[in-house]
Amino acid sequence: xxxxxxxxxxxxxxxxxxxxxxxxxxxxxxxxxxxxxxxxxxxxxxxxxxxxxxxxxxxxxxxxxxxxxxxxxxxxxxxxxxxxxxxxxxxxxxxxxxxxxxxxxxxxxxxxxxxxxxxxxxxxxxxxxxxxxxxxxxxxxxxxxxxxxxxxxxxxxxxxxxxxxxxxxxxxxxxxxxxxxxxxxxx
Numbered sequence: 001x002x003x004x005x006x007x008x009x010x011x012x013x014x015x016x017x018x019x020x021x022x023x024x025x026x027x028x029x030x031x032x033x034x035x036x037x038x039x040x041x042x043x044x045x046x047x048x049x050x051x052x053x054x055x056x057x058x059x060x061x062x063x064x065x066x067x068x069x070x071x072x073x074x075x076x077x078x079x080x081x082x083x084x085x086x087x088x089x090x091x092x093x094x095x096x097x098x099x100x101x102x103x104x105x106x107x108x109x110x111x112x113x114x115x116x117x118x119x120x121x122x123x124x125x126x127x128x129x130x131x132x133x134x135x136x137x138x139x140x141x142x143x144x145x146x147x148x149x150x151x152x153x154x155x156x157x158x159x160x161x162x163x164x165x166x167x168x169x170x171x172x173x174x175x176x177x178x179x180x181x182x183x184x185x186x187x
Contacts, residue, residue, distance in 0.1 A: 003038065003092075004140070005061075005069070006104035010094065012038040025093050026053040036098075039091040047088045051079040057096035065089040066144050066167070067106040072098075107140035141171045 003010050015021045015037055025037050041047070044065045051058065060073040062085035073083035074096055090106060148167055152160035 001038070001108065004107045005092065006098075006100045008034075008099065010034055010036050010092075012036045012092070015039040024049075024054070025056070025058065027055065029055050031056055031095055033095055036092055036094040039093075041089055041091075044087045044089045046084065046086045047091060049073070049075070049083045049091065050081065051075040051077060054078065059092075059094045059096050059098045059100060061092040061094065061098075061100050062088045063090040063092060063106050066148060066163075067140070068144075069100060069102050069104045069106070071102055072100055105140060105144070107143075141174075145171070 001012060001014060003012055011034060013036075015024060016039075021039055024039070025031065039047075047062070049060050054075065055077055057077055058075040060075050060083050062070045062073070062083075064070050064087050067090070070088065071085055073085075075083065075093075092100070092106070094100065145164070145168060148160070148164040152164045
């Protein structure tokens with residue numbers, strides 16, 4: 001699958017089964033600069049990684065359920081040093097010195113962009129059609145905000161609402177710094 005992280009695109013192999021996660025990139029002797037492996041967990045958890053039987057230096061990138069990078073561990077070939085992180089939903093292995101850093105966000109890149117976004121009027125009719133997938137926020141940011149809003153709604157905890165608010169203001173700041181664009185509507 002294709003992903004975007006830290007404004008870089010990568011083609012990654014998925015590690016979903018226990019066996020795929022155990023093996024990882026062991027015994028690989030070369031890895032193209034734009035490729036890696038993405039480990040997916042059912043729910044956030046504490047994970048431990050090591051480089052035993054891994055022949056190439058890797059960045060082991062720990063990512064939370066909001067698709068934000070928690071930390072990056074520099075894995076050395078054949079090392080038995082344990083990299084441990086809590087509240088991990090995804091782990092991404094890339095060539096070392098990938099440039100990915102704490103705070104970067106992971107996004108799945110769709111193979112096709114949605115051709116039309118329809119704005120529905122209160123009576124159910126189509127009010128406006130936006131061509132080319134235009135959005136107020138990116139797909140990635142929208143997904144993140146929806147996940148965080150759901151978590152805050154379900155937990156009713158101040159910390160979850162606070163996190164949602166901080167993320168929303170971060171995205172608004174980014175949006176406000178983007179160049180002005182417009183969409184012409186067809187009557």
